[in-house]
Amino acid sequence: xxxxxxxxxxxxxxxxxxxxxxxxxxxxxxxxxxxxxxxxxxxxxxxxxxxxxxxxxxxxxxxxxxxxxxxxxxxxxxxxxxxxxxxxxxxxxxxxxxxxxxxxxxxxxxxxxxxxxxxxxxxxxxxxxxxxxxxxxxxxxxxxxxxxxxxxxxxxxxxxxxxxxxxxxxxxxxxxxxxxxxxxxxxxxxxxxxxxxxxxxxxxxxxxxxxxxxxxxxxxxxxxxxxxxxxxxxxxxxxxxxxxxxxxxxxxxxxxxxxxxxxxxxxxxxxxxxxxxxxxxxxxxxxxxxxxxxxxxxxxxxxxxxxxxxxx
Ligand SMILES: [Fe+2]
Ligand SMILES: [Fe+2]
Numbered sequence: 001x002x003x004x005x006x007x008x009x010x011x012x013x014x015x016x017x018x019x020x021x022x023x024x025x026x027x028x029x030x031x032x033x034x035x036x037x038x039x040x041x042x043x044x045x046x047x048x049x050x051x052x053x054x055x056x057x058x059x060x061x062x063x064x065x066x067x068x069x070x071x072x073x074x075x076x077x078x079x080x081x082x083x084x085x086x087x088x089x090x091x092x093x094x095x096x097x098x099x100x101x102x103x104x105x106x107x108x109x110x111x112x113x114x115x116x117x118x119x120x121x122x123x124x125x126x127x128x129x130x131x132x133x134x135x136x137x138x139x140x141x142x143x144x145x146x147x148x149x150x151x152x153x154x155x156x157x158x159x160x161x162x163x164x165x166x167x168x169x170x171x172x173x174x175x176x177x178x179x180x181x182x183x184x185x186x187x188x189x190x191x192x193x194x195x196x197x198x199x200x201x202x203x204x205x206x207x208x209x210x211x212x213x214x215x216x217x218x219x220x221x222x223x224x225x226x227x228x229x230x231x232x233x234x235x236x237x238x239x240x241x242x243x244x245x246x247x248x249x250x251x252x253x254x255x256x257x258x259x260x261x262x263x264x265x266x267x268x269x270x271x272x273x274x275x276x277x278x279x280x281x282x283x284x285x286x287x288x289x290x291x292x293x294x295x296x297x298x299x300x301x302x303x304x305x306x307x308x309x310x311x312x
Pocket of ligand 1: 044073074077131154158
């Protein structure tokens with residue numbers, strides 16, 4: 001364990017110090033890094049079954065193979081983050097196989113069913129873009145050297161996932177008729193889902209240490225703005241309506257609905273008309289997990305059990 005105090009380490013990091021091994025970490029740094037990597041690993045892992053279920057609706061062999069290439073990338077990204085956790089003394093075996101489904105730390109968005117090809121490609125356009133915003137920021141700013149280097153590969157592959165989403169969103173938007181209606185329906189539930197994904201607004205956020213230790217560079221609200229600054233123009237350019245716009249006077253994107261608000265997962269609908277709810281209520285919804293939580297967790301680990309159980 002390092003011989004300096006938490007404050008001394010923070011000062012070193014502000015001066016540009018990069019940590020290369022667990023021996024250099026203070027307990028506070030190690031704890032904050034474990035939280036960050038666990039969310040990252042679980043999010044990558046759970047995106048795989050979410051996309052895999054949706055990929056069954058691919059319109060052709062070649063398009064399904066493209067979707068499967070993305071899923072393969074996500075599993076590799078998960079492995080990278082779990083592997084880094086192992087360096088910190090956390091058991092990958094326990095993280096993947098030893099936890100209850102509700103103990104995984106991925107966002108609520110990856111507890112939702114993706115029921116058709118349009119939902120898969122909007123997930124690529126929205127969720128993978130959120131991943132790029134979050135991990136791109138970590139890549140640029142992290143004080144942990146092994147993570148910085150690992151994210152080079154992740155970043156390039158996420159860009160492919162995002163392009164897949166954008167190309168297909170454009171194609172569906174141009175098709176008109178039922179395809180465009182379906183695309184709009186996806187945007188209606190997945191836009192607010194991604195906005196919520198970035199978490200508590202800065203004025204309510206507890207001090208997490210991730211910024212002090214330079215495990216990330218941007219705040220939740222800044223990341224939400226970065227995401228909207230590319231998502232809103234994309235959707236507007238495709239003739240899709242989104243519940244947000246750029247406010248010139250404020251020089252930022254503003255939401256046009258009560259935030260946060262309640263979500264009906266069965267209807268895949270946000271209850272804008274019921275008004276704003278507390279973040280406490282949001283945390284309770286997240287903690288209760290969404291409809292696919294157990295199914296997704298089971299789907300990545302059932303091949304471990306008896307053969308009979310997964311042949312059925
Ligand atoms: Fe990924
Ligand atoms: Fe991805």
